Structures are given as structure tokens and as C-alpha cells.
Amino acid sequence: MTEVERLSLVIEIGSMPVRLHTTDRDFLSLLQNRYAGFVSQSARAEIEFDVELQQPKGVDPDADVDVSYRFGRWSLRRGDFLAEWEPASRGGWIRQTVNPYSIDAVLRIVHTLVLAQQGGFLLHSASAIRNGKAFLFAGVSEAGKTTISRLAPPDVTLLTDEISYVRRRGDEYLAFGTPFTGELAKLGENVSAPISTLYLLAKGNENRVDSIRPAEATRSLLSNLLFFAKHEELVQAIFHSAFEFVSRVPVMRLTFVPDTRVWGLIG
Amino acid sequence: MARNPRAAARSLDGEMMIMSGRDSTLFTLNKTATTLWQSADGATPLDEIVEKKICAEFEVEPTEALADAETLVRELAGHEILQISETPITPDKPVGEKR
Numbered sequence: 001m002t003e004v005e006r007l008s009l010v011i012e013i014g015s016m017p018v019r020l021h022t023t024d025r026d027f028l029s030l031l032q033n034r035y036a037g038f039v040s041q042s043a044r045a046e047i048e049f050d051v052e053l054q055q056p057k058g059v060d061p062d063a064d065v066d067v068s069y070r071f072g073r074w075s076l077r078r079g080d081f082l083a084e085w086e087p088a089s090r091g092g093w094i095r096q097t098v099n100p101y102s103i104d105a106v107l108r109i110v111h112t113l114v115l116a117q118q119g120g121f122l123l124h125s126a127s128a129i130r131n132g133k134a135f136l137f138a139g140v141s142e143a144g145k146t147t148i149s150r151l152a153p154p155d156v157t158l159l160t161d162e163i164s165y166v167r168r169r170g171d172e173y174l175a176f177g178t179p180f181t182g183e184l185a186k187l188g189e190n191v192s193a194p195i196s197t198l199y200l201l202a203k204g205n206e207n208r209v210d211s212i213r214p215a216e217a218t219r220s221l222l223s224n225l226l227f228f229a230k231h232e233e234l235v236q237a238i239f240h241s242a243f244e245f246v247s248r249v250p251v252m253r254l255t256f257v258p259d260t261r262v263w264g265l266i267g
Numbered sequence: 268m269a270r271n272p273r274a275a276a277r278s279l280d281g282e283m284m285i286m287s288g289r290d291s292t293l294f295t296l297n298k299t300a301t302t303l304w305q306s307a308d309g310a311t312p313l314d315e316i317v318e319k320k321i322c323a324e325f326e327v328e329p330t331e332a333l334a335d336a337e338t339l340v341r342e343l344a345g346h347e348i349l350q351i352s353e354t355p356i357t358p359d360k361p362v363g364e365k366r
Contacts, residue, residue, distance in 0.1 A: 232288030239275035
């Protein structure tokens, strides 16, 4: 009888280590490359997933995500993956084909679920650190997240050009680097800093920063949050987290023309 | 008609924002809709809320106000933000249960 080798690696995003187990050495290598900079040597893992690789047959990665909770287990489903996770045992499994996208989606969903219970969230925004402070640049597709990331001067550390990781610590909020990329296709740095300002991006004919009313800020923040689960308690938690964030972090509108001068207004 | 405790609601800058716990749809209520929401105590009928709160507070014609209120209530109930019943609704009595 042949013993199957069990391989694993830990991916640590936002200070939350997630261990993935696989028996496929090529897939392990694929993950190590995909999450370079976020692979941790930590022996500790808050969640462990067994990844079961399957042959592709009629998968649809564009199908809607379905995330539901029943009998103490989260079920995560999309056309290209099926996963379960039991928070009490910290364990779960993922069934997918050999590709880096399915596991990326699972990680995003799991992080949103964990963060929602801790006052944090994932946000459709670029983020970067300058002079020890983090700045977020939120907006829908084409709002300029990738553009402003691309224009960042050398003294700026890019955390992400697509999905920001926000964690609450006491009365402040921290932004962490993520491997979740947009058009820039460049992984963020795996570092964090207290959030100084959230900018809502708008393209215009001049570079300008304007204050906005807290209600408008909260609405914009809510519209840019990533959350997938049909779960009333967590929806309520996310809703209130947005208000808490706006009460503690300045939210401004950043109108900009696409050149490097816009960074003169930041930091 | 009663506020559904499973919906998330918060007021900021005088604006009432409500999110459906079922489908995460976000609503921002105007002043008349906010009055209606705040008056949805599970005991007062809609026509009485419109007459005594909305028409008394805002310059609106009663028939038009009631029609608008019914439309809004149906929409909010569709997202499970409001609960509607022919009988009074109390927190410990599910909708539809007879007294």
C-alpha cells in the first residue's frame, strides 16, 4: 500500500494564519508562488482546510457565490468550488480543480466572515502606507483604484490595488497588505499601519480633497464592502461596523487627474 | 405593522439608514418614511400613523400620503425590514399568530 504524502502551507493575511493541506506537490508549488510574501512559517493556524482536487467538468467560475450557515457549519459554493468550514473545530475542506482562483475566493469569503465578527471588513479599495500611516482609496470598478496605485511615488508602500483588509484594534483601524490584486496584478506588501484617511475616488479635471457628510461617507463605505453571506447577525455586524469606522476615521472625497501630482495631497 | 428587529437601522445626520438582514439591501429613508418607520410599533394601524403622524407633521394630502405609505410598506416588507399583519404584532408573538 502506498502512503499518500500530506503537504501543507500556511497563508497569513491580516495576521490570520490559514493552513491548507494538499496531496499534490504541483498544487502546493502553485500556491507558494501565488501567495509569495504571505506564506508563513507559523506553526499556529486559526483555520485548516483540506484541499481536494478534482478533474474539471462543467465548472462555471462566473456563477454566483452562495454562502450559508447551517448547524454550525459554513457552506461556500460557486461554480468552480465547494467548501465547508466549521468554526468550532477550526477545520474544513475545499473541493476544486487545480487553479489559484477558487482558493482565492474561499480565502476572501472566510476572511470576511471572521472579520465581520471582530468589527473589521474587506473593502473594494486600494490602500497604501506613507509616513507610517495607511490611506484607503475606495471606489467601484474604473473609479481609479489601480490608477492611483500605479501613480504611487517610491516612498509609498502598496498594500493592494483592489481589496483592502481592515481590522479594528481598540479605537483605531489597521490596514493590512493583501495578495488580492486588481489590474495591477502586483501583490501588496505584507505589512500594516493605522488608517489615517479613507478617500472616495472620483476622476475629474483637478486634484482636490473635499469633506463629505458622515451619512454619505457611511453609504459609500457600505456600498464598497465585500460581504457574501446571507446571515442576519453578520449583516447587522457589518452594518454597524461601517458606522463605527466613519465615526473614527476621516472619510474624504478625492477628485484627481491621472498623474503623480495627486500624491502631493496624500500623507 | 412593526419594525423587524432583524433589520439593522441607524440614524446619522438626521438620515435613517436601514439594511435588510435577509439580502443586505440598504435603504435611506426620507423624513416622512422615517416617521413611518419610527411609528411602526406593531399596534398602531397604518392609516392611523398616516393621519396622526405624517399628515400632522408634513403638508401632504391624506389620500396621497396613505397610498405612498402603502407602497413603501410593501417594499420594506418585501425585504423583511417591516412586518405586516392584520392583527397587532408584539415582540413575543410571531406574525400571523392569533392573540
